[in-house]
Amino acid sequence: MHAGHAPTQASSPAHAAIEAVLAERLVRPLFQPIVDLSTRTVVGVEALARGPAGTDLEFPDRLFAAAREAGRLGDLDMLCSERALECAVAAPVSPPLVFVNAEPAALDQPLSPRLVELIMGGLPFREILEFTERALPALPGSLLRIAGQAQQWGNSLALDDVGVDPMSLAFLPVLEPEVIKLDMSLIRDPSAEQTRAVCAVVRAEAQRTGAMVVGEGIETEDDLVTAQALGARWGQGWLFGRPGSIEQVSHRFDPVAASALPAPRPGFHQAGGTPFEVATGGGPVTAGTADAIAAALARLRDAAAADESAVVIASCPGPGIADTGAITSALQELAGRVRSVILLDRPIPGELATAVIGPGYGYAVCVRSGHPLELVTSRDLPTVAAVARALLNRHGG
Known part of the structure; x- marks a missing residue:
């Protein structure tokens, strides 16, 4: 979660109000039910933050905007998570799942002592940490660190608003969340080409990973039917209930809902070796001549350049990699032809590693120093996603 900037002087009423909200813990969590679309039993609740009732900061847009202006966004985000878990723990009947949102601008701060205390004390439900797709390109390294921490503690991940930005589809196999939330815009326009394309990728990913x-945004019976046709098994929206107290939906809880999700995977989001070592699981190792490396990078460039939603994650050649003109030219051309490039802060000793990942596909090129150089390429999506994680775990912020 994102380090809050140093608090600024309370030079306006909004600043003073935010300081009061934080000091007096005045965040009020409301809970919206998430239901099984077939049975309409409540499988979980999403926690939604509200400020003090009847004030200018009651609704989340103003609350978070004021915190951002005051340099206290990270502190507010942490308080919202604390209050959500506190209220859910205190509920007379425990929900099976509690979805808690993570603000993208608050991903690189450590968890608060109170939040650690709540989680380590043993939650009577499974927490689902929910990222919006805005978090993916902003702080991918921090996102994987927080994701790994959630898995270590037996919790899970959800990716929200899928379908708004095509980049979210590229990151799906990298994050590999247990829950994928279709944005309500897809429900509203189910016959659009974009909707069909997004849902095809999501459906394939769900089949691959479970x-x-x-x-999202199910307001009518027709919306429910549409959501099911697009591949959703669970749903949320005003048809099933507006945000309110957790007691309003507890009588419909499905106690075994958490078992429908894949089990937590401690260590999944951390690197299981260097990118080259990871890549060897998806392709043979061959001699890395300059021409062979340049040709592989050219194929990667062509794959990325043909798709605006593709993301390239790369490290520069590390010590021991021959910096020939062909390789340098191929790297420069790759950088110049791709829309989204994440470049590692520092080279990986003795390796060159590059991966392109897009909706439903990937391609990785990894080189290791030696005599001769060793080259491995892979088009196996799980392998490419693992290479991407190995790279992003070395990326600052």
Whole structure:
């Protein structure tokens, strides 16, 4: 979660109000039910933050905008998570799952002592840490660190608003969340080409990983039917209940809902070796001549350049990699032709590693120093996603 900037002087009423909210813990969590679309039993609740009732900061847009202006966004985000878990723990009947949002601008701060205390004390439900797709390109390294921590503690991940930005589809196999939330815009326009394309990728990913697909913004019976047709098994929206107290939905809880999700995977989001070592699981190692490396990078460039939603994650050649003109030219051309490039802060000793990942596909090129150089390429999506994680775990912020 994102380090809050140093508090600024309370030079306006909004600043003073935020300081009061934080000091007096005045965040009020409301809970919206998430239901099984077939049975309408409540499988979980999403916690939604509200400020003090009847004030200018009651609703989240103003609350978070004021915190951002005051340099206290990270502190507010942490308080919202604390209050959500506190209220859910205190509920007379425990929900099976509690979805808690993570603000993208608050991903690189450590967890608060109170939040650690709540989680380590043993939650009577499974927490689902929910990222919006805005978090993916902003702080991918921090996102994987927080994701890994959630898995270590037996909790799970959800990717929200899928379908708004095509980049979220590229990151799906990298994050590999247990829950994928279809943005309500897809429900509203189910026959659009974009909707069909997004849902095809999501459906394939869910079949590959066992992820649960949730339809958002379901307001009518027709919306429910549409969400199911798009591949959703769970859903949320005003048809099932507006945000309110957790007691309003507890009588419909499905006690075994958590078992429908894949089990936590401690260590999954951390690197299981260097990118080259990871890549060897998806392709043979061959001699890395300059021409062979340049040709492999050219194929990667062509794959990335043909798709605006593709993301390239790369490290520069590390010590021991021959910096020939062909390789340098191929890298420069790659950088110049791709829309989204994440470049590692520092080279990986003795390796060159590059991966392109897009909706439903990937391609990785990894080189290791030696005599001769060793080259491995892979088009196996799980392998490419693992290479991407190995790279992003070395990326600052």
